[in-house]
Amino acid sequence: MNQTKRARRPSAGGYARGDETRQRIIDAAIQLFGQHGFAGASTRDIAAAAGVNAPALQYYFENKEGVYQACAECIANELKASFVPAMRHATEVVKSDGSVDALIEAFLGIQGVTLDCVLLRPQASNRRLFVMRELDGEQPHVASKLLHQRLKQPLNKLTLTLLSRIAGTRPDDPITRIRLLTLKGQIMPFYHPPGACLNLLGWKEIDAAKGALLKTTVLAQTRTLLESWRVAAVSDGTKP
Numbered sequence: 001m002n003q004t005k006r007a008r009r010p011s012a013g014g015y016a017r018g019d020e021t022r023q024r025i026i027d028a029a030i031q032l033f034g035q036h037g038f039a040g041a042s043t044r045d046i047a048a049a050a051g052v053n054a055p056a057l058q059y060y061f062e063n064k065e066g067v068y069q070a071c072a073e074c075i076a077n078e079l080k081a082s083f084v085p086a087m088r089h090a091t092e093v094v095k096s097d098g099s100v101d102a103l104i105e106a107f108l109g110i111q112g113v114t115l116d117c118v119l120l121r122p123q124a125s126n127r128r129l130f131v132m133r134e135l136d137g138e139q140p141h142v143a144s145k146l147l148h149q150r151l152k153q154p155l156n157k158l159t160l161t162l163l164s165r166i167a168g169t170r171p172d173d174p175i176t177r178i179r180l181l182t183l184k185g186q187i188m189p190f191y192h193p194p195g196a197c198l199n200l201l202g203w204k205e206i207d208a209a210k211g212a213l214l215k216t217t218v219l220a221q222t223r224t225l226l227e228s229w230r231v232a233a234v235s236d237g238t239k240p
Contacts, residue, residue, distance in 0.1 A: 022060050022070075025050040027123065030071045034129030038068060038139035072143035075127050080151050082117055086110045090158055100166055104226045107162045108219055110155070111183070115218060118191055119211035128191060156180070166226055168233030183225065186218050 028049035032041035043064050047057045061067040090106035098106070117124060134144040159180055160171040169176045189197040190206065203210060 021050075021052060021056065023074075025052060025057055025060060025067065026070050026074050027126075029067045030075070030123070030130050031126045033068065033071060033139065034126050034133060037133055038064075043067065068140065069142060071130065072146055075130060075143045076146035076150050078127075079117060079147060082121075083110065083113050083151060083155060086113045087155065087158060090162060094158070094161055094165070100230055103162050103166050104223065104230075107159065107166065107226060108222060110159060110162075111187075111222055112215065112219060114184075114187060115215040118187055119206060119214055120208065132191075163226075163229075166233075167229035168236075179225075179229065183222055186221060190214060 025046065029041070029046045032046055032049060035041070036045075041064075043057055044054060046064075046067060047054045050057070057067065061070055086106075086109040090110060093102045093106045118128070131143050131147070133139050134141050157171075160176055163169075163180055163183075164171045164173065164176050167176065167179070198204065198206070201210075206214070
């Protein structure tokens with residue numbers, strides 16, 4: 001993707017009405033980029049979906065590359081902000097050498113945020129599809145790179161530390177990393193596309209009540225696994 005020019009209007013600050021218009025354009029663009037890809041979504045269509053004219057879009061973002069960059073920044077910033085409280089708490093538990101029970105609760109807190117983002121957040125499906133198109137190589141790798149740098153790297157490091165403390169292993173132990181991947185894998189069937197899991201469940205959609213049921217079930221399964229790994233570590237003598 002070509003380097004974008006600086007938008008004529010700063011991306012932050014300004015009048016509230018202007019900020020609302022800018023966000024409306026971003027939300028419309030995330031949906032259209034997710035549905036049609038970067039090449040298939042035109043600035044004309046994005047402007048129409050946002051209820052603005054083409055010059056307004058150019059005023060805020062200069063061109064389609066600028067719109068796409070703003071969408072990627074929005075997704076990365078939203079997700080990072082969602083995880084900050086749970087990650088801060090988990091970091092404090094680790095630094096204070098908290099009990100295994102506290103470590104388990106901290107891990108579940110982070111997984112709970114992940115489930116909220118996947119199942120319960122408004123517009124989550126549009127944002128997932130936007131990122132999935134990047135991962136499939138269908139459009140520029142902007143959001144996926146930002147998410148990896150700003151969220152996934154520190155999140156993986158923290159959750160591996162929690163898991164190793166719980167199970168009496170090392171963060172770099174392949175078993176620890178495999179376990180983390182399997183815990184993450186519980187969420188993937190509901191990520192994208194959800195059609196197969198909906199068919200198995202006999203559901204037409206995942207509404208708030210069904211999302212809450214999925215979250216409760218996955219967290220309960222995770223707790224059972226974490227507790228079993230703690231017990232195994234004590235039995236093996238790898239954890240006092």
